[in-house]
Amino acid sequence: MTVSSLDLTVGSLTPRLLLGPGPSPVSPRVLRALAHPPLGHLDPQFLAVLDDVNERLRGVFGTTNDVTYAVSGTGSAGMQAALVNALEPGDTAIIGVNGYFGTRLVEMARRLGANVVQVEAEWGRIIEPERVIEAHGKHPGARVLALVQAETSTGAWQPLHEVGAHLRGSETLFVVDAVTALGGIPVEVDQVGADICYSATQKCIGTPPGLSPITYSPKAMRAIGQGRKTPVTSWYFDATVIGTYLGPERRYHHTVPINLFFALHEALREIDEEGLASRFERHGRMGALLREELGARGFTPFTETGRGLPQLTALRLPGDADEASLRSVLLNEHGIEVGGGLGPAKGKIWRVGLMGHGASEESVNRLVEAVDRMGMGRA
Numbered sequence: 001m002t003v004s005s006l007d008l009t010v011g012s013l014t015p016r017l018l019l020g021p022g023p024s025p026v027s028p029r030v031l032r033a034l035a036h037p038p039l040g041h042l043d044p045q046f047l048a049v050l051d052d053v054n055e056r057l058r059g060v061f062g063t064t065n066d067v068t069y070a071v072s073g074t075g076s077a078g079m080q081a082a083l084v085n086a087l088e089p090g091d092t093a094i095i096g097v098n099g100y101f102g103t104r105l106v107e108m109a110r111r112l113g114a115n116v117v118q119v120e121a122e123w124g125r126i127i128e129p130e131r132v133i134e135a136h137g138k139h140p141g142a143r144v145l146a147l148v149q150a151e152t153s154t155g156a157w158q159p160l161h162e163v164g165a166h167l168r169g170s171e172t173l174f175v176v177d178a179v180t181a182l183g184g185i186p187v188e189v190d191q192v193g194a195d196i197c198y199s200a201t202q203k204c205i206g207t208p209p210g211l212s213p214i215t216y217s218p219k220a221m222r223a224i225g226q227g228r229k230t231p232v233t234s235w236y237f238d239a240t241v242i243g244t245y246l247g248p249e250r251r252y253h254h255t256v257p258i259n260l261f262f263a264l265h266e267a268l269r270e271i272d273e274e275g276l277a278s279r280f281e282r283h284g285r286m287g288a289l290l291r292e293e294l295g296a297r298g299f300t301p302f303t304e305t306g307r308g309l310p311q312l313t314a315l316r317l318p319g320d321a322d323e324a325s326l327r328s329v330l331l332n333e334h335g336i337e338v339g340g341g342l343g344p345a346k347g348k349i350w351r352v353g354l355m356g357h358g359a360s361e362e363s364v365n366r367l368v369e370a371v372d373r374m375g376m377g378r379a
């Protein structure tokens, strides 16, 4: 059956259960907030929402950083903001690469003129902290050291504390990609010693895509303010000029996506009501349940043992199944989206996300039922 483009409205689309690497399902409360009529970006009512969003983001990030807000744009906008503020041409950037998003960091840093030193590990494994520290020992003057906490392409949970402790007191800015981490596992920016940490709203936060929460430590703001020889080349992402809008001046910077902020505000209220500890515990429990259920059906972990993320599980399929065609049956006949592999994992794995509102027993049960009906695994 084909639908003419004239009939194609949002109402005619079939909803899906989003169990891929993002976007994740959005709760009814957040959806309602999204539908509120827009306010002006300088309306005192909206500014109150904005301030409250920033305060709640500090809580989720685990920071007291003054410069904490949501960049207008997806997670990649946060990545771009972090690097364009921190780096100048000729700077050295040490970047951990054990998956697709580490590779994206490398690409962005190179375009900014940085000399990139890669610390690589096999996809699916973590990068041993000693190796990262060793690389910094060889390049102590590096401007940036960047790691991806939750590598969504492989499901690996990268430890941060040892590297953060090593970098304290150095001139190097510790950049952390917490896009898939924030709201699903502890990020603890201040404890870890991250200087710039960014995320996105459509993974474990539970909002549609379009905003990228970010936070800058005082050390990062000094480096960006007086520490640079040249101005930040992106006016839009410059962390020092957005303050005119976020701070007491309240001057127009850009028209922020008002309705996405309504949604983010509601999602952060939900997070605070649940409590971070219970939220992490829920993600942990659901991830374990998923691994157990699919493990019993012959799926095997792709990620290094003991290093898997609860909110994103990468699994090899039983037998020599054609993952792409099974994934398309799962989507088109059972209404469930999961992700396929990227890079060296292409054609080999499913990536199952149980993020935010989607981290529920109902999600796991629906997926397991579909897998059984499709005759996969044990059958």
Ligand SMILES: *Cc1c(COP(=O)(O)O)cnc(C)c1O
Pocket: 022, 074, 075, 076, 077, 079, 101, 148, 150, 151, 152, 153, 177, 178, 179, 180, 200, 209
């Ligand atoms: C999704 C993701 C990004 C990119 O975010 P977009 O919202 O797709 O731009 C960056 N890093 C990681 C680890 C991600 O999972």
